[in-house]
Amino acid sequence: MYIPTYEDMLAAHERIKPHIRRTEVRTSAYLNELSGAQLFFKCENFQEPGAFKVRGASNAVFGLDDAQAAKGVATHSSGNHASCLSYAAMRRGIPCNVVMPRTAPQAKKDTVRRYGGVITECDPSTSSREATFAEVQAATGGDFVHPYNDPRVIAGQGTCSKEFMEQTDGLDMVVAPIGGGGMISGTCLTLATLAPECQVIAAEPEQADDAYRSFKAGHIIADDAPKTIADGLLVPLKDLTWHFVSGHVTEIYTASEAEIIDAMKIIWKHLRVVMEPSSAVPMACVLKNPEAFRGKRVGIVITGGNVDLDRLPWLAAS
Amino acid sequence: MYIPTYEDMLAAHERIKPHIRRTEVRTSAYLNELSGAQLFFKCENFQEPGAFKVRGASNAVFGLDDAQAAKGVATHSSGNHASCLSYAAMRRGIPCNVVMPRTAPQAKKDTVRRYGGVITECDPSTSSREATFAEVQAATGGDFVHPYNDPRVIAGQGTCSKEFMEQTDGLDMVVAPIGGGGMISGTCLTLATLAPECQVIAAEPEQADDAYRSFKAGHIIADDAPKTIADGLLVPLKDLTWHFVSGHVTEIYTASEAEIIDAMKIIWKHLRVVMEPSSAVPMACVLKNPEAFRGKRVGIVITGGNVDLDRLPWLAAS
Known part of the structure; x- marks a missing residue:
């Protein structure tokens, strides 16, 4: 750690x-x-x-080396971290993949998409989220940016x-x-x-x-x-x-x-x-x-x- | 003019x-x-x-000479001018009399009173407002600060x-x-x-x-x-x-x-x-x-x- x-x-x-x-x-x-x-x-x-989450998200996104940046970032979140990470990735011009429960409010999905984030939906359970995120990350190579840890x-x-x-x-x-x-x-x-x-x-x-x-x-x-x-x-x-x-x-x-x-x-x-x-x-x-x-x-x-x-x-x- | x-x-x-x-x-x-x-x-x-009305109200209130200031200011308004004039008068420590229709929302009256403004209620008509305001001004000598003119x-x-x-x-x-x-x-x-x-x-x-x-x-x-x-x-x-x-x-x-x-x-x-x-x-x-x-x-x-x-x-x- x-x-x-x-x-x-x-x-x-x-x-x-x-x-x-x-x-x-x-x-x-x-x-x-x-x-x-x-x-x-x-x-x-x-x-x-x-x-405020745009601060941490921007630090992660703009700290990536060019090779990793080309593969983009990925996270799971249905809240402000998802939209802030998408926003930061959009500003750098790199991909952002977000795993989000299909039950998340439409407005949250709309915001992520407005900033160019690509949403993959999962079931609203920890196991589905983890499995779906593993698939997305394996497919994209996106760097995992945890919402806080x-x-x-x-x-x-x-x-x-x-x-x-x-x-x-x-x-x-x-x-x-x-x-x-x-x-x-x-x-x-x-x-x-x-x-x-x-x-x-x-x-x-x-x-x-x-x-x-x-x-x-x-x-x-x-x-x-x-x-x-x-x-x-x-x-x-x-x-x-x-x-x-x-x-x-x-x-x-x-x-x-x-x-x-x-x-x-x-x-x-x-x-x-x-x-x-x-x-x-x-x-x-x-x-x-x-x-x-x-x-x-x-x-x-x-x-x-x-x-x-x-x-x-x-x-x-x- | x-x-x-x-x-x-x-x-x-x-x-x-x-x-x-x-x-x-x-x-x-x-x-x-x-x-x-x-x-x-x-x-x-x-x-x-x-x-923004605190700007004009403050200019009127802080521009008064001491003799007039002692008698305070007066206006008729049920909106932001009434609360902003009361606020400015409170900051100078002088009286502010406000004529307001009795039908004005309670929240507007509360705001004026929070800033120390003294409300005299009138009927919701131009004639009642003008008559009531004339009485208040005669009684207090407060300087009339029109909301805009x-x-x-x-x-x-x-x-x-x-x-x-x-x-x-x-x-x-x-x-x-x-x-x-x-x-x-x-x-x-x-x-x-x-x-x-x-x-x-x-x-x-x-x-x-x-x-x-x-x-x-x-x-x-x-x-x-x-x-x-x-x-x-x-x-x-x-x-x-x-x-x-x-x-x-x-x-x-x-x-x-x-x-x-x-x-x-x-x-x-x-x-x-x-x-x-x-x-x-x-x-x-x-x-x-x-x-x-x-x-x-x-x-x-x-x-x-x-x-x-x-x-x-x-x-x-x-």
Whole structure:
């Protein structure tokens, strides 16, 4: 297992700068008042394909040598990693193969295809996904870019908190959602060197709290069929992300579905940005634990903005 | 009638800079491809109170001498001007009285009150509004700040396109919605001097097309009970805004309700910002008249972001 280093993150930033946005950091006097903290929101939903995952994906794609690049990349994902990897591959002009369950939302498939990704459908089971992916990879020779458990991906995600610290003149803590742990691991990687005094806080849905329970137990515990509105956070930690989570994260907080939906609506209304339910988990945790954040300079990563505008969670009951 | 000058706009910018945001300009490769133009979006929805009107309101409020400031300001509005004037007055620590129909949405009243504005309710008729406003003004001595037909307000709104030109290294045209004409007049005021070659295009709902008809007729024509989803654009032109519209606007385009709603959803989805229906009218007009914009550097002002998240227009039928 290769552990990416701070230098890998710096190299990633130079490599991907022409292909990503240095996203805006937004603030709101109202949200500061509401939380009692000084909040800074890093708007990764403003990346062209709508998520921070374009950083790690671009680092993997643009780091390939020409021989491998000719064969392209491959992954399995039905979320932002699939569209971001397709987007990065399109920018380099190389193939991207994606294995996706046939039950994935049409909008997700459309986005991958808009960026030139080639989808191979599988059944919605781990065994079918693994078998189908093995076939695709054997046929294409595409380099496997895991959504998070890949040192190139983690080094890429780490570039976000480097920009964040530059744009804010420093923070007391950074709060980001945790699913597989790619963003949190990149944040740990960068801040451990750049700002070791800055705390890294992970935020997780109660209904998919495997990282929370793993953190408390001291070893990886997988969820049994997690179900949450924060659908970007369903996947489990893996060895590489566990290395960073167990070694550098200060605390993991959890929030209920109702708290996540409330926080999502508050940010839409007052920060006026469109973001996914997964991105609302940090704000939900900040509002739920005011004593932990009061008076602090708190950076919150808004991880993505790809949401079905026809199915907003606060309107689900109507 | 005092016509504000370019120097008034420059003075306004110096005056209000500490009290407003230099809002971000966002771009989207996808929206460029969709429109065939190079689009730049000035996100005035990101102002703290959520609309460009904080510029004009702040210029009026911070331009008062101390004696008048002690008596505060007053206006009649049920929209963004009321909340932005309250916000500006709160920042200076002076009273703001607002006359508002009792039928105005509760959310609008709540926002004004959050910023310390004092609401006096009237019946939803012009006569009741005028009578009630006269009483309030007589009782308080508050300085009347009209939502748009005021040289201080127009000079303030003009600061938006000054920033816009600085942030984009120049534009071929600026497109903004037109209701009473405050933003469009400020845009004309600034660009006539700063970038006379830059066209100023107004965008208006078909169902409230008084500015379009006035522009074609060469004199002000009022609407008869206009009704549109773009509820920030219901008010008529007045003498001061007509001066700018008739003298400097290049063209006025109109869009149907369905086109406005489509454009709104497209911007929410791909630019990932929360904005009002009124702010979608320029994009609707750009998509409807591609030949007028193709290949051009087009600036679009996203005028405001205060929208009822429980009643999104594309979900109205569901």
